[in-house]
Amino acid sequence: MEKNFKEDKDFKYVEIGEGQPIIILHGLMGGLSNFAGVAEFFPKQGYKVIIPELPIYELPLLKTNVKSFSDYLKSFLTVKEIDNAILLGNSLGGHISLVFAKNHPELVKGLVLAGSSGLYENSMGESYPKRGDYGYIQSKAQEVFYNPEVATKEIVDEVFEVVNDRNKLIRTLAIAKSAIRHNMAKDLPSMNIPTGIIWGENDIVTPPNVAEEFNKLLPDSDLYWLKECGHAPMMEHPDLFNEKLLNWLKKRNF
Template sequence: MNIFKEPLFSQSYIDTGEGQPVILLHGLFGNIAMWRTTINTLKHRYRVVVPRLPLFEVPIHRANVDYLVEVFHEFLLWHNLNNIILVGTDIGGQLALDYAYHYPENVKKVIISGCSGLFENIPPINKADQIDYDSVEDQVKDAFYKRDIVGTTMINKVYNTVNASSKNLHISAFASSSKKSLVSKFLFRVSRPVLMIWGLQDKITPPEVALHFHDLLRYGTIKFIDECGHYPMIEKPESYNEALLEFLN
């Protein structure tokens, strides 16, 4: 019987495989589908859990990284997930690092890609508290077309997310919170091994961002992937999964 209170949000999730729990965390412009090849790679050796982060369900005044950590923690408690390995991209990577800092007793390892929290090439919020996402959309479009693993439906979902004005407010709020909640304040205190899998052609979080993460982390390792942008799990899944498995094993 679960002794913990019901989580704040009953988000959908994937739970497959058996063994060591590995949690995959998407970013602002992704969802569960972006992890398809990673899930298929890991599920034979690990229990793979992929929650859909409730980025657009949280109240707008709670659309920040700190609250997302709280929501994620309650999700883990409700599902009795402990001694976990966290894999995150974009703000999902920032969430993974933040959670590992606050709850080190529940985390074994962390893997991040294109992680936010230090520096990102995203246009600033304008007076209307909206972001011009053209450059970010181009990155997402390039990633999905380079690897035709999710098809037009997934691309349309991403674009619909970006173009919906109500969701734009949440994205703007989370992006602003991500920039203000700088991980540099606590990275040196993260006591778990961290692997950074980074695209050498990442234009949103360039390779020097990964190097800066490495300088601040006590137990950090970098794996660069050539001819790869912001989404290595989509653009170069074979190289990404190889590096992931090597680190996990």
């Protein structure tokens, strides 16, 4: 997807296709490439896929939190002149989508959550006690997926680099703590935005009961399960994820 990178003002993003915009928000340890399957498939279905690169490691430490990323998204949509976004977020990206939708419901047409934080999640551990141990980091990266082989050497190398970079590690921990503090349970019942919840049955980061709780608390939501699937369904089962998402979009006439 590198060749599709665009830059506008202070924003760097991928934009592919024309039509109803789907804004994709990546997770804390996930990059734009995690959504390669979505970016390839949905422009062929008449959608515009836009994936902004979130400033995970660029903001001042005091602003490295979920609320600031929501504000960043607001600025990005303003620059892009988008007021009818479908927000698709995985993990932290889902949490950012929820905070944004709560604060700016008039700009959101629909939400799609996959392994979203916002209620509860298991992190890799607050202190990363063995962050210099490549084998330990590899095992933690593999736990994200039902099939550990999805955690390629490239993915493990990226995580290893992050947790061994002091600046990135401090911000990673700050974001994780921010996500825990910013629990959405009390906000969700008043959010009447159509929401598709696509979840791995074997997710151990945000376990299945989290998806069920989202479905219970959000007034207008649909829940879809993916078997033999962990925390990143769009990576582990990209074709099935796309099928579930397309079915939901059609159901909602989006």
